[in-house]
Amino acid sequence: MDLSSLEILIAAIEEKSLSHGAERVHLVPSAVSKRISELERRLGTTLLRRHGRCVEATPAGSAADVWYAVFASGGTPPEVVSRLNLAVKRATEAPIFRSRVESEGLVTAVGTPDELTRYVRSEEARWRKVIAEGRITID
Numbered sequence: 001m002d003l004s005s006l007e008i009l010i011a012a013i014e015e016k017s018l019s020h021g022a023e024r025v026h027l028v029p030s031a032v033s034k035r036i037s038e039l040e041r042r043l044g045t046t047l048l049r050r051h052g053r054c055v056e057a058t059p060a061g062s063a064a065d066v067w068y069a070v071f072a073s074g075g076t077p078p079e080v081v082s083r084l085n086l087a088v089k090r091a092t093e094a095p096i097f098r099s100r101v102e103s104e105g106l107v108t109a110v111g112t113p114d115e116l117t118r119y120v121r122s123e124e125a126r127w128r129k130v131i132a133e134g135r136i137t138i139d
Contacts, residue, residue, distance in 0.1 A: 005039045008032055009047060013057045043134040069116055081113055
């Protein structure tokens with residue numbers, strides 16, 4: 001599998017249509033359908049629900065989240081990490097920042113460094129499993 005299969009899936013989901021998604025990625029609808037079916041077969045799950053000419057993502061087709069974090073180099077003194085964490089928390093609570101991210105439908109959450117470590121490890125394990133089960137490789 002290659003990244004273009006994921007781009008095709010995303011186009012179909014965002015356009016809510018195989019034909020409009022196909023236009024976006026400069027393919028014919030049958031090619032888009034075939035690529036998405038192959039992706040579903042390799043991942044062993046349904047990624048799209050088809051309703052006539054419309055499509056929508058299944059939970060498996062929309063399970064990816066986007067998140068951002070601030071990391072410090074290994075060995076950074078704990079007091080520096082704590083100060084950095086507090087500064088990030090204050091910045092995300094600023095009204096101008098909050099209004100900007102909320103206007104784009106984003107949600108902010110600032111946790112502790114330990115919570116971030118657990119989250120990153122859980123995401124890594126989750127995606128390693130998807131990659132292994134789907135036999136995903138970099139082409």
